[in-house]
Amino acid sequence: MTDMMLIGLYALAAAGVVGLAGAAVLRLLRRRSILVHVIAMLVITVLAVVAGVATVAQAMFLSGHDLWVVLVTVTAAASISLLLGAAFGRRLASAAVWAQAARERERRLEASRRELVAWVSHDLRTPLAGMRAMAEALEDGVIADRDTLAEYHRRIRVETDRMTRLVDDLFELSRINAGALRLVPTVVPLRDVVSDAIAGVAPLAARRNITLRARETGWPTVRAGERELARIVTNLLVNSVRYTPEHGFVDIEAGHERGSVWLSISDTCGGIPAEDIDRVFDVAFRGQRARTPPGGGGLGLAIVRGLVEAHGGNVEVCNTGHGCRFEVRLPVSA
Structure with a gap:
């Protein structure tokens, strides 16, 4: 029993020395990655075992041959442990990076x-305050002029339409974020979708003297949700028309390339500031005050990104010579 206690004390002392040195090393590595920490801990553990075995072997007066047999056996086991530990450390480091990215994404979403x-x-x-004031004026009968009455009715209708569009955008965005969007893919001629969108945006463009120009030929077809695709094109067109100064141009093109269908909408808005271009598709982002269009809810481009990604595609924006260019890419079998 006394011999066993001595052997234990020898092993504990040797391993303790290595452990103290290892603690100092880990302190120096405290700013390094999780993978480095895991490998360092495994190396320290293996060295502690080797130190304990070597000390006990010396205390027991083992022959050199027997000592080498023990050390080779420990080294082989340690090598397997280090390999497994390194693999686990890489997975743990990847999980930590993913968790950090998820936390950052959640923080951005919350903001x-x-x-x-x-x-x-x-x-x-x-608009609610204005509509309430106009409704009270009409209810109290303080407005007698027929032209003023007609203007009040027109403004109430306009503000109602504006709030309806905002509520529709909120509903669409909530479906996208909740994963409740259910696509019904069909083969859609892109030319027809663009033609309908241009017809819907034409009155807004005419009021601002903006010319809409679409390519005459070369329009591809794509398998996508027809309603969602129409929403994508309309939102992009409305955005370009609102931000383009009077007498400007908005060009619509499309094509087929490397297994995907692309649609581009270019305008002469003057470009997007470099500090804003990465936030264009964020929810409720509307840029600088001078560039904020009347009646915009800041949801149109966020809805575009959500609908495009629901189809397995992507949307990007870049500045051009006199404005910016939005490009949507959808897989052919979206």
């Missing part, structure tokens, strides 16, 4: 939600 609530509150409060 976007707060900003969205602020924008929606403002966009609803202003």
Whole structure:
């Protein structure tokens, strides 16, 4: 029993020395990655075992041959442990990176939600206050002039339409974010979708003296949800028309390339500031005050990105010589 206690004390002392040195090394590595920490801990553990075995072997007066047999056996087992530990460390490091990215994404989403609530509150409060004032004036009979009455009715209808569009956008965005969007893919001629979108946006473009120009030929077909695809094209067109100064141009093109269908909408808005271009598709982002169009809820481009990604595609924006260019790419079998 006394011999066993001595052997244990020898092994504990040797391993303790290595452990203290290892703790100092880990302290120096505290700013390094998780993978480095895992490998360092495994190396320290293996060295502690080797030190304990070597010390006990010396205390037991083992022959050199027997000592080498023990050390080779420990080294072989340690090599397997290090390999497995390195693999586990890489997976753990990847999981940590993913968790950090998820936390950052959640933080951005929460900031976007707060900003969205602020924008929606403002966009609803202003027209509601005006409609309430006009309704009270009509109810009290203080307006007798027929032209003024007609103008009040027109403004109430306009503000109602504006709030309806905002509520529709919020509903669409909530379906996208909740994963409740259900696509019904069909083969859709892109030319027909673009023609309908141009017809719907034409009155807005005419009021601002903006020319809409679409390619005459070469329009591909794509398998996509027809309603969602129409929403994508219309939102992009409305966005370009709103931001393009009077007497500007908006060009629509499309094509087929490397197993995908692309659609581009270019305008002469003057370009997007470099600090804003990465936030264009964020919820409720509407850019600088001078570039904020009347009646915009800041949701149109966020809906575009959500619908495009639901089809397995992607949407990008870049500045061109006199404006910016939005490009949507959808897989042929979206």
